[in-house]
Amino acid sequence: MTHLSDTRPRSRWRRGAVAALLLSPLLAWSLVIPGSTAQADLLNWSGVQAVTTSTAALAPGESSWLSVAWTTRATVTDWSTTVTAPAGVTVTYPTTRGGADTSLYGSATLAGGTRDFTAFKLSVPYTQRTSFTVTVTSTYMGCTGLLTCVDTLLTGDRSLWAAFGIKANTLSTTVTVPVLPAVGAPFTQNTTQVAVAAGSDAFSTISYTGGQTDLAGFTVKAGVLPAGLRVGYPADGSASTLNGGSTLRGRATDYVALRFGTTGVAPGTYVVPLTISYTAAAPVTTVGAVTLVVS
């Protein structure tokens, strides 16, 4: 039998054991419950990250749907993204989710090792002539990637999620939106010729397609008319506005209606000058024409 001839080693072991016992629950807790540490990046142990931190370019005055792509190491679900933009830039979300946020295109689940994107519309004012950044904030339920964890995540039985450490994560990413001058004509008049019967007085439509940017207050009225020809506008107004509203949206097609009274003209071909007005970065008035074929 071995005797401890010195009491000092025994007391040192005792002090160490007491200290270990007092401190161990604290450290063990942080190991058993992943994500309980204070550092924000450790909460993102699913490995979610943005693949792209720059969107397609927009022009001043443009409204378009942009995308940010994401990838993840471990499967996540319940994905929700919101966007914070500078003053003057409007954010619109897909109607499929009620308009309060957006999610991944395929579904609210991003499978580990795959990639998907979130889409949202930005409307940039004409005064925004330089590139800017938006903050894209995504929340999702994260998983460690272990098979049982993924299985539990996918079954949707949320009562088990806490036991597997599946919990909500939030990731904020700064994304750059490049701004470049608009390219191409501000709009295109699609209708070049209108056919009407002689002696008639009815509305005909003239179609327009927007260029890259939105044109507010878009109106069309006839200029100096050929002798005998009369023109009228909806609601007896002084000009025609677009059927879909006052703005000709970029790359959208809409039409105006003009009533041509031909009781005073003989059958033939007439050129009707048009005055087209709208506001882009500033008010614009330009001229166009439509050929009227009376038969």
Added chain:
Amino acid sequence: MSSPDVRRTALGLAAAVLLLAVGGCTSAAADASAEATSAAPSAAATAVPADELTARIAAVEFARQCAVTETAFAEESAITTDLDTRLAATGLTHAQWKDWHDALAGSPELVAQLAEVSAPGCA
């Protein structure tokens, strides 16, 4: 405490942490695993296998993912129109794509196939 005391404390601490952590994980995982087994079948058991059809879908998806973030769409619906146009060009339907997409999370084969198709990276 003296250096030997510190070492002994550290060793004791490490041992206690190890025992608690392993015990906690084992207990929680065993309980939850038992419940999960009884609650629903494993996703891996019903995983969709990869084949020639899924390879074609993966190729379309990879190309689309490369292009979509560089495109400004005029309308929300144009995003889906773009996808459907790409699918139709290779004889695929939106329904096939959707089924494939929804199967990804539970199919390591599909994920691996997608990774292989995506290996060259976006141009």
